[in-house]
Every structure is written in C-alpha cells, then in structure tokens.
Amino acid sequence: MSNIKKDYEELVELRKQFSQAIEELEKNEYVEQYLDLINKETALILNEKQLYIELKMDEYVGCNHVWAEIENTDGRQGCLRCGLDESIMDRPDHGILLLELTEDERIMAAILNTGMYNKGIHVNCKCNLKEGMELFKELETNNPDTDDETLSKLFCIANEMKKRR
Numbered sequence: 001m002s003n004i005k006k007d008y009e010e011l012v013e014l015r016k017q018f019s020q021a022i023e024e025l026e027k028n029e030y031v032e033q034y035l036d037l038i039n040k041e042t043a044l045i046l047n048e049k050q051l052y053i054e055l056k057m058d059e060y061v062g063c064n065h066v067w068a069e070i071e072n073t074d075g076r077q078g079c080l081r082c083g084l085d086e087s088i089m090d091r092p093d094h095g096i097l098l099l100e101l102t103e104d105e106r107i108m109a110a111i112l113n114t115g116m117y118n119k120g121i122h123v124n125c126k127c128n129l130k131e132g133m134e135l136f137k138e139l140e141t142n143n144p145d146t147d148d149e150t151l152s153k154l155f156c157i158a159n160e161m162k163k164r165r
C-alpha cells in the first residue's frame with residue numbers, strides 16, 4: 001500500500017472514532033442541555049444585533065443634528081449630538097463596500113447613503129468630533145432648556161478657549 005493511501009485510511013479511521021465519541025456525548029443529558037442553550041443563545045444574539053441596528057438607526061434618524069466641520073477632513077461634517085460622521089465616506093471605498101468600517105460605522109454609512117436624516121443646524125467652527133461631542137454634552141448638561149442655536153454659539157466659544165489653553 002502506498003504511504004498516502006495508508007495515511008488516508010488511518011486518518012479516516014481516527015476521524016470516525018472521534019465522530020462516534022461526539023455522538024455518544026450528545027446523548028448525555030447535560031450535553032444535550034448545553035447544545036440546546038447554545039442554539040437559543042445564537043438566536044438571541046442575532047435578535048440583539050438586529051435590534052441594536054434599529055436602535056442606532058432610530059437615534060441617527062431622530063436626532064436634531066448639530067453639525068460641526070471635522071478637523072483635518074475635506075470639509076466633512078459630524079454631529080456633535082449623535083456622532084453621525086460624514087468622514088467615514090472618505091475611506092478608500094467611500095463607505096460603499098463597507099470593507100473598512102466597524103459595525104457602528106456601517107449603520108452610519110447606511111444613513112448617510114440614503115440621506116434620511118434631519119438637516120439640523122451647523123456650528124461655525126471646526127473641531128475633533130470625539131472631543132467636540134464631549135464638550136457639547138457638557139454644555140447641554142450645564143445649560144438645560146437652552147436652544148440649539150445658542151448652544152452652538154456657546155460651543156464655538158468653548159471650543160476656541162479649549163484650543164488656546
């Protein structure tokens with residue numbers, strides 16, 4: 001017998017032994033419960049993912065956006081309130097193939113590509129989006145009942161002061 005054929009037959013035999021051992025284990029009550037739980041968990045994970053997407057979509061669609069130009073981009077805007085970020089469209093595939101995007105960024109790309117969001121207002125200054133969002137949240141918390149127009153003016157002043165520090 002050639003060596004390859006011998007190797008093959010030995011491998012098949014070994015694999016069959018393993019398959020049989022697995023089958024035997026699956027008859028065990030606890031293993032059965034375990035597999036059942038895994039199946040249920042998998043179904044829940046899928047549902048959870050779907051709901052998360054819907055939740056984020058809702059957040060982006062329903063937001064009264066406060067747009068600021070993002071620093072170091074070609075005039076791309078980001079929302080200081082919800083984080084919707086136009087600059088993800090500057091990735092090499094323009095957000096179309098979704099190759100380099102995280103789960104959250106894919107949801108953003110879907111929203112940006114359909115254009116189904118409120119226009120909102122624009123602030124008159126540039127910022128880093130993540131830092132800008134933190135600053136805006138702080139201003140919103142410290143100035144409740146203040147309209148977006150006023151908040152956006154406060155934001156640019158605070159943003160400028162922060163840069164000078």
Ligand SMILES: [Zn+2]
Nearest residue numbers: 063065079082
């Ligand atoms: Zn927004």
